[in-house]
Amino acid sequence: MELRDLLAQRRMTRSFDGTPVDLAWLEELCALALWAPTAGNSAGVRLNTLGHGDLEGFFAVATDEQWRARSTRFHGLRRAGGAVLVTSRPQDYEARYDEDDKAGSGLGERSAWPVPYWHTDAAMATMALLLLLEERGWQAVLWGSFRHSEDVRRWAGLEDEELFASVLIGKTDGDDVTSKSLDRTVPARHERVRRLVP
């Protein structure tokens, strides 16, 4: 499929049919996604896989009982076939930008970064993964876990990394509860492209 079609076709999906993801297959896909650009070749993004059977434990820490009880999406999400926790290692960026050829940037300390490139790299790898999944006929949703980020990192043994997002992956069951975000009126894509000097 053409890249333009993959881009147009990809939609976040939040209700899955329980088909498990083969982890060896997913890990190959993750390795491909890591062809994504990485600032200074810091290579500080990690893609951490979870199988269908691991998701109960994941949801137990990534959500709370109140949310699970009231969410219209929980049942569809828990039928995901697997997940990828996208994490990054700011310390790798500090170390890289402290090397001789980069030390002049003054970015050897994370608080000095106006744009934290570990998040940028994580986003690039995540998009590559979403497109690869789309190409292979799988669906996914990118899921933030700000409120429970520390619990998830502790549960996953990733305390010294930052959790960028969790990508829940599966086959759609066609019963998606669409996001309210999609009801928003936003500027058309072409309006968000600007020629600065006419």
Ligand SMILES: Cc1cc2nc3c(=O)[nH]c(=O)nc-3n(C[C@H](O)[C@H](O)[C@H](O)COP(=O)(O)O)c2cc1C
């Ligand atoms: C940085 C980022 C964070 C997101 N966080 C969530 C999330 O926590 N939960 C969720 O259901 N969707 C999340 N989304 C999905 C967006 O709601 C979705 O991409 C947007 O509404 C456009 O829909 P589409 O991707 O299907 O075109 C996130 C997307 C991005 C890029």
